Amino acid sequence: MSPLDIAGFSVLLLLGGALCAMLLSRFERMLVPAAFSLATLASLATATAGFLAVLQGTNHAATVAMGLPGLPFNLRLDPLAGFFLVVIGLLSTFVSLYSIGYLRAYLGKRPVTRLVVCYLLFLAGMSLVVLADDAYFFLLAWELMAASSYFLVMYEDEQAANRRAAFLYLLVAHVGAIAILLAFGIMAGLTTGGASFSNYTFDAMRAGALSPGWAAGAFFLAFFGFAAKAGVIPLHVWLPEAHPVAPSNVSALMSGIMLKTSIYGMMRVAFDLLHGFPWWWGGIVLCFGLVSAVMGVLYALMQHDLKRLLAYHSVENIGIILIGLGLSMIFTSFNFQSLAALALVASLYHTLNHALFKGLLFMGAGAVIHATHEKNMEEMGGLIHLLPWTSALFLVGCISIAGLPPFNGFVSEWLTFQALLLSPALPHPLLKLLVPLAASLLALTGALAAACFVKAFGVTFLGAWRGHRKKEQIGEVAFSMRLGMLLAALSCLALGVLPTLVMGWMDTVPLKLCGARIATSAGRFGWLWLTPYSHERASYSGPVVFFGLIAVVAATYLLLHVRRTAIRRAPLWDCGFERITPRMQYTATAFAMPIRRVFGFFFSIREQLELISPQNHPVMADSLHFRLRVRDRFWNWFYEPLSDIAFWIARRVGRLQQGRIQIYLLYSFVTLIVLLAFLG
């Protein structure tokens, strides 16, 4: 059985499952475990197919005689597609397991069949996007993915805010889809003249050549379209709206893998379909990546809705992925194949890592919301005592996303740093100076992300409980939810500790796209030392850091416990302050205040302080009201003017509509006359 067969089988399983789920909507209690077990199986199959495809490093292609006559669907599984299948399959396995427990909360409260069906279609759509080998089928799969995720975001549709968020998502997704359609149009229509229909296949696009101007047009249209789906700043606005309102398992999938399909699209278009480009394409991608990374994390710091915060972090991480991608394009354009391979591997590795830790974090956030019925982290606190499993697993996600060793986020960020620091090899003097500045911005992003996750974890899980609900009502979440999170956390650790094995496996991807593989390891114990360029240049050893840390910490602990010393529990000291209440803890808003002040020019901040005192006395106040509103500047800069213009045009055009039949007949008559005059 070839990998493509396995992948096809898993897609059929998902589509068949969706069909059966519709029929079984009467038996929801049975449907949920059955459907999600099926999804777990299918996802495992997807991951296996991808794993084998990357391992073998060969292409598998097939043509399915479905669709329109003369326009069959073309499928192809090459290492790049295989890598993304692994990303999709791995995370959706964990999320599907998690969903079994997660959806139990909805049973009996609202019909879940729609959620189950759309979930299965969504998974199938994402696999098909990656497998498609022609523009027509790609766009069909793309739309299947967009439409099913739209319904998933809309799931709790009784609230106006949710409907609005879903609409915004649909709007941005379709503006993006139009751009992608146009990009494919350029590539199919202008490569070899556009006489025959077979130009719509990716094979024809690969074989043909575009003039530089049209190639740039096609690339940037595609980049715009994919960037809209990926949430690259300034097209990110739908992301912090849509992710918090979707059910948490869906946000995990959307943020973890749906955004990655657009990274796949960019790589496919740049390296495969359009091969051969000037360096400034990569430069522009790099710039967008930097802006997204820095602004994404700064906006994330200002959020106190847990899922909104995570959504902004997706913007940041997409930025980091784009930094690697842009750098790889720059290196490719100057024919530094092995450097390009390093940057590409950094980008791909971060793609995989982000899928896992962001999936883990969204699942953790879902578990917290599930247990506390709160979304705002200012109303949480002290959950580490109430949700021991969830908190430990969420902490793994926090450490990974903050890019700290020995977890996986660190490895990919370190690889990106290495790629950035190799820029002095570039012959262009401007790039020589500017790329290191990009490295320092990446360092800023990493440090701010660490600050943000100290805040997220500290305010949510540490300290004392601040919420309105009774503490006794909060308990650990279902086993399957914990299992899903545990598997994701273990993968984060494995990817961080054994990067050499993973990179040895995925070597075939850069080999196909950049024409070089990277030196993963050197020396006798090759798997121990990760040396991406040469062992003189830089090295890192995940296993030594991990096991060394455990050994040193354990040795210290044991040495100190030779003599038994008592631990006395006492009320907290706090410099002798008495009567501390949970409300006096540092809040998320207070935590972010220094950074809000230092980077204030990035936000539109409205701060109000109101003293309420009996006699308007400035000192003897009864209470104090502090209002803070921090907004994304892009709303004011881009979207409000844009929507104003749209409404203005709509109003002008609206004058045509009079509501009287005579006027409409007149319009038809005039149109006819004009057409006759011009065409006759």
Next chain:
Amino acid sequence: MTLHPMGIELLQLILLPLLAPAFVGWVKIVKCRMQGRTSPGLLQPYRDIRRLFIKDVVLADNASWIFRVTPYLAFGVILMTAGIIPLISVDLPLAATADIIALVMLFAIVRFFTALAGMDIGTAFGGMGSSREMMISSLAEPAMLMAIFTVSLASSSTSLTQMVSVMANGHFMIRPSLAFSLIAFILIALAETGRIPVDNPATHLELTMIHEAMILEYSGRYLALIEWAGMMKLMVFFSLGIAAFLPWGIAGSGDPLSLLLRGLFFVAKLAVGGVVMVLIETGLAKMRIFRLPEYLGSAFLLATLGMIAFFILE
């Protein structure tokens, strides 16, 4: 007779925790002299640590496992870096574990957990300390990376042992880029180790504490470990500076006499470095926290200037 590289590795791992309190004691002595006070002597930090180890632990009621793990983690991580940074030899089998970027991230994990421990108890002071610490680190990190980058240009490597070998064995030349990045590195190291003008390690005034605010609730052996780790961190940053900027006399053979000589040379360099730090600390006052962006921004600019100097002059 030569010592096996693993033996040197072990020697370094023992050297760092043993020497670090003495180094802090030395800094205190010099500081007291400068300010016209009598000093408690070189051994006072050892006595402090011993006293804390003997005392019982008083743990706040709602302290979680994070609060209890952090001291061990901080101590362990910093101790581990002693096996990675070349103090008295470049012939370290474990030096390839982490290059200088990974090393900085190892310090970041200590900071991450210390900040979490600060928030664990749920006091306002702890949260305040964590928030400020993370703000400072987020500003220091880009400057740190820029300084690292400039240094790595000369040896085209970010691996510390490689940097030391290239710099010490190559012919001597004046590098303006290194001068700039050395100044930047000193500014950043003062921020990262919590010294004046960024943070005052001696203060317990509530509103000016940063690092002290995070560890306010610690006592007994937990506090001892954290204090010890702090002392080691100071020495590690000095060693990092020595390895990156003054690497002469680190590389050499493994025979015990030569090792001893190099060890003494290393201690001499540390002692001089301590005096320089005291001069800076005595000459400056602690800054307001919102002046720090300018301070760290100038460190960043200096490091960038160093990079430009490298591309233009060298």
